[in-house]
Amino acid sequence: MGVLENKARARTFYKYLSKVYDRINPFIWDESMRDEAIDMLDIEPDDHVLDVGCGTGFATEGLLERTDHIYGLDQSAHQLEKAYAKFGKRGPVRFHRGDAERLPFADDTFDVVWSSGSIEYWPNPVVALRELRRVTKPGGQVLVVGPDYPNNSVFQKLADAIMLFYDEEEADRMFTEAGYQDFEHVIQQSRPGSPRAITTVAQVPDR
Ligand SMILES: C[S@@+](CC[C@H](N)C(=O)[O-])C[C@H]1O[C@@H](n2cnc3c(N)ncnc32)[C@H](O)[C@@H]1O
Secondary structure: OOOOOOHHHHHHHHHHHOOOHHHHHHHOOOHHHHHHHHOOOOOOOOOEEEEEOOOOOHHHHHHOOOOOEEEEEEOOHHHHHHHHHHHOOOOOEEEEEOEOOEOOOOOOOEEEEEEEOOHHHOOOHHHHHHHHHHHEEEEEEEEEEEEEOOOOHHHHHHHHHHOOOEOHHHHHHHHHHOOOOEEEEEEEOOOOOOOOEEEEEEEOOOO
16 A cells, blocks of 8 residues: 555645645646546536545536536645635535545435545545445446556556556456446546546446
């Protein structure tokens, strides 16, 4: 398990990274990739959408263009402070501080649950993926963006030491174990040579 697949360490990491997150983020995960991922979803203007690990609100901002009913959740108070500065603490987005593995929402609450760039920090990704499924209505969609596993063995060792990087086979295992039956993965990259993301869109089955 990578050093940052630990909730307390990830919180400390984001205490510092939050200061520069919005300047660094576009080198890895930019607007074109975000918008391409949002286009993989069917979001109607009345839909309720949850952004898990919303951070400073980068994806939240894109999702807000599709519906006004957006909820954001993150475990880092420092990242959320940056999001409040953009949207207001009680503005159009309903923010919660909380843990992806224990979502503070009832079963079947959301039409769509989104999570970009957060799964790599979750110590128990299958537990959290089950939570995403639980709070999504049957027939709703869950979209998760994570870092694609590198091909090169040196980068693989480095990646494994830091956080969760995974390939399609591992994504199949995690989503299946979390109770999803219908899903597909898309590899995203903003330009040749830049880091690749693995984006999974899953349909939530009936209970
Ligand atoms: C790389 S940022 C992604 C932010 C945003 N989703 C985006 O697309 O730019 C990862 C975020 O996941 C949050 N995070 C990590 N582990 C979490 C957990 N267990 N529960 C909730 N949030 C978590 C971090 O605090 C951080 O803000």
